[in-house]
Amino acid sequence: MHIIACIKQVxxxxxxAIDANxxxxxxxxEPILNLFDEYALEAALSLNDEHGGDVTVLSLGSDDTVDQxxxxxxxxxxxxxxxxxxxxxxVASAVGIVQSAIAxxxxxxxxxxxxxxxxxxxAAFGPMLARRMGWTHVTYVTxxxxxxxxxxxxxxxxxxxxxxxxxxLPVLISVGKGAVEPRFPSLLRVRKYAKAEVPVIxxxxxxxxxxxVDRVPPAARKAGEIIAGADVASKVRTLVDRxxxxxxx
Amino acid sequence: MDFTxxxxxFLNEEHDMLRQTVRDFAEREVAPNIRAWDRSxxxxxxxxxxxxxxxxxIEKMGKLGFLGICFPAKYGxxxxxxxxxxVLCEELERMDSFLRVVASVHVGLNSMTIFQWGNEAQKMxxxxxxxxxxxxxxxxxxxxxxxxxxxxMTSTARRDGDHYILNGEKIWISLSDIADTFVxxxxxxxxxxxxxxxxxxxxxxxxxxxxYPLHGKLGVRAGNTGGIVFQDxxxxxxxxxxxxxxxFKIAMTALDSGRYTVAAGAVGxxxxxxxxxxxxxxxxxxxxxxxxxxxxVKRMISNMVRKMDMGRLLVYKSGWMKNAGRRxxxxxxxxxxxxxxxxxxSADDAVQIHGAYGFSDEYPVERFLRNARGGVxxxxxxxxxxxxxxxxxxxxxxxxxxxxxxxxxxxKEAWEAE
Numbered sequence: 001m002h003i004i005a006c007i008k009q010v011x012x013x014x015x016x017a018i019d020a021n022x023x024x025x026x027x028x029x030e031p032i033l034n035l036f037d038e039y040a041l042e043a044a045l046s047l048n049d050e051h052g053g054d055v056t057v058l059s060l061g062s063d064d065t066v067d068q069x070x071x072x073x074x075x076x077x078x079x080x081x082x083x084x085x086x087x088x089x090x091v092a093s094a095v096g097i098v099q100s101a102i103a104x105x106x107x108x109x110x111x112x113x114x115x116x117x118x119x120x121x122x123a124a125f126g127p128m129l130a131r132r133m134g135w136t137h138v139t140y141v142t143x144x145x146x147x148x149x150x151x152x153x154x155x156x157x158x159x160x161x162x163x164x165x166x167x168x169l170p171v172l173i174s175v176g177k178g179a180v181e182p183r184f185p186s187l188l189r190v191r192k193y194a195k196a197e198v199p200v201i202x203x204x205x206x207x208x209x210x211x212x213v214d215r216v217p218p219a220a221r222k223a224g225e226i227i228a229g230a231d232v233a234s235k236v237r238t239l240v241d242r243x244x245x246x247x248x249x
Numbered sequence: 250m251d252f253t254x255x256x257x258x259f260l261n262e263e264h265d266m267l268r269q270t271v272r273d274f275a276e277r278e279v280a281p282n283i284r285a286w287d288r289s290x291x292x293x294x295x296x297x298x299x300x301x302x303x304x305x306x307i308e309k310m311g312k313l314g315f316l317g318i319c320f321p322a323k324y325g326x327x328x329x330x331x332x333x334x335x336v337l338c339e340e341l342e343r344m345d346s347f348l349r350v351v352a353s354v355h356v357g358l359n360s361m362t363i364f365q366w367g368n369e370a371q372k373m374x375x376x377x378x379x380x381x382x383x384x385x386x387x388x389x390x391x392x393x394x395x396x397x398x399x400x401x402m403t404s405t406a407r408r409d410g411d412h413y414i415l416n417g418e419k420i421w422i423s424l425s426d427i428a429d430t431f432v433x434x435x436x437x438x439x440x441x442x443x444x445x446x447x448x449x450x451x452x453x454x455x456x457x458x459x460x461y462p463l464h465g466k467l468g469v470r471a472g473n474t475g476g477i478v479f480q481d482x483x484x485x486x487x488x489x490x491x492x493x494x495x496x497f498k499i500a501m502t503a504l505d506s507g508r509y510t511v512a513a514g515a516v517g518x519x520x521x522x523x524x525x526x527x528x529x530x531x532x533x534x535x536x537x538x539x540x541x542x543x544x545x546v547k548r549m550i551s552n553m554v555r556k557m558d559m560g561r562l563l564v565y566k567s568g569w570m571k572n573a574g575r576r577x578x579x580x581x582x583x584x585x586x587x588x589x590x591x592x593x594x595s596a597d598d599a600v601q602i603h604g605a606y607g608f609s610d611e612y613p614v615e616r617f618l619r620n621a622r623g624g625v626x627x628x629x630x631x632x633x634x635x636x637x638x639x640x641x642x643x644x645x646x647x648x649x650x651x652x653x654x655x656x657x658x659x660x661k662e663a664w665e666a667e
Contacts, residue, residue, distance in 0.1 A: 028250060071266060181277070185270050187314030187327035191665065194263040 001053040002106050005044040006113040007037040009065045022215045033068045036114025040175040042182040044112045045076040054078045060094055066198050073193035074185030085203035090210050095128045097203040111172040126174035136171045142178040259565040264336050271340035279344045290470030296462040297426040300473045311382010321664040324372055325380035328665040331571035335564050338510045339517035346620035347472035349514035354423045357510035359386030359432045362503040365656045366491045387428035389419035389477055390500050397633050400443040406435035411486045415479040425460045425475035429453055434496045446496035450488045457482030468619035505578050507628045508585040513564045515588035515624050519557040522599035522617045529603055549598040556591035574658025576648050579641045586634030589624035596621045
């Protein structure tokens with residue numbers, strides 16, 4: 001079985017700045033692997049544990065994304081590919097670029113990705129890639145219930161229910177925070193892959209359908225207010241009255 | 250800010266990925282529970298019945314290779330170097346001391362000592378399963394009436410055919426109720442003072458061995474500390490580590506390894522206190538500004554940075570010397586002295602920055618303070634380290650000539666070979 005895991009490097013938190021050119025400035029913020037992509041990679045590795053074959057981890061990013069790819073190799077992936085592109089591709093462009101890169105790899109049976117990236121929060125990448133490839137896709141996967149060479153049985157956690165679906169391969173699944181915690185890299189694999197050479201695919205020209213015309217930081221949070229009162233009971237009364245008045249209760 | 254950046258004169262990509270791995274491990278496996286574990290140690294004691302979290306964590310560390318980090322693959326190790334051990338200890342103690350203590354006693358004091366002094370059979374029997382995390386090792390030198398003055402120990406080992414019969418008690422033993430094997434010291438010839446001490450590898454399963462937990466410690470309450478007792482315990486001759494009478498030298502070299510882990514951990518402790526303080530100093534406002542804008546708060550943060558960077562450089566220098574196979578007693582004791590005292594002072598400043606909140610366990614800094622105090626005492630007191638530096642400087646103490654068994658220098662190719 002060949003599984004491709006699409007991963008993305010994101011800043012650890014969203015306290016990003018916006019520079020004079022309206023670009024997001026993440027300097028000084030630790031880059032990490034997108035949380036949901038860690039769960040997606042774990043799903044890929046557990047399928048690989050069961051069926052063997054290859055797990056290719058692929059990321060559209062910059063040179064420093066190599067660290068996340070090497071870490072993925074240390075976790076258990078068998079191959080890694082970095083895809084680079086000029087500028088800032090939007091989701092549709094990113095999907096096109098990744099689709100072209102996937103076309104250069106061995107045919108895949110399963111593609112996994114996180115349900116969304118914690119930086120842009122679009123949650124569109126997985127479904128859009130599946131649509132472009134003409135593949136079945138399943139979103140909000142939290143567990144692989146069972147797997148065979150031809151089918152996957154997947155648990156989806158939805159807002160009001162949990163459902164189990166059975167789908168034929170090939171399939172693209174987007175994975176949420178699941179029951180199985182992502183594994184840690186073992187030191188033997190850290191030693192083996194810390195300096196691994198990762199092949200790079202340079203994307204061709206692309207045209208964004210949408211372009212960012214402005215970026216502004218979120219409005220600063222209003223300062224809190226300390227409620228005065230003679231005693232705790234009267235302070236709580238005032239607080240509750242205010243919450244009711246503000247329709248927070 | 251990445252406080253660990255720009256140490257590439259010592260560290261490489263392997264160390265960076267190791268650091269990330271250990272940090273993730275500590276944040277995922279320890280952070281969510283550490284307050285409860287620490288509280289439970291204070292409220293319910295440190296007996297094995299309340300310390301059920303320790304062995305599963307150690308087993309996970311073993312599977313990941315943490316417990317054999319700086320040993321050759323042929324002994325079950327990960328084949329990394331001694332600097333990797335420092336990175337491991339830093340990141341564990343950045344979260345809490347109790348797992349760094351595991352690294353200190355299991356890797357530093359026990360396994361490294363067997364690696365240095367053990368014969369091939371002992372390495373295969375004890376070092377290999379310990380490096381693989383299948384057995385847990387600890388160390389017993391201190392006794393109720395002998396600490397810094399280790400030569401005053403009263404434990405005895407009397408030769409009886411192809412066995413020794415050990416009697417005595419060791420105290421302040423980390424993992425006393427959990428470890429499977431212990432590197433311990435006893436006098437085979439009490440008339441010879443330090444030259445009459447010998448070293449043994451003993452097993453919990455040996456008849457005559459017992460252990461007990463200590464209660465009411467100031468810090469490291471998530472761990473297990475206690476005493477071990479030998480009562481007419483028969484230990485096979487093949488479990489003697491080194492020659493008869495060589496025990497004091499072995500104990501001192503073990504401390505060169507153990508103090509290195511304590512020093513590295515203390516650097517991580519400073520970083521934990523610093524990071525908590527920086528976050529709080531930006532969030533907390535007084536007089537209309539974040540408290541980080543006040544000069545005296547800045548001074549405390551600056552001092553932490555200075556002490557952390559100096560400590561890290563001293564520790565990495567020791568690690569570099571260990572990698573090169575150079576004796577490093579002076580450098581390691583200097584690093585241990587500086588880093589542990591600085592860790593205590595930095596945690597104290599961190600509590601001060603947090604004000605009244607720092608006085609409660611709602612924030613981690615009071616735990617950092619309690620944990621840091623122990624490092625100023627164990628594995629060589631602050632005062633001992635201080636005296637050693639003066640003695641080295643004045644030439645009144647010199648390193649012993651080449652030991653019969655030196656800690657092996659790091660050999661990347663050989664250590665990575667299966």
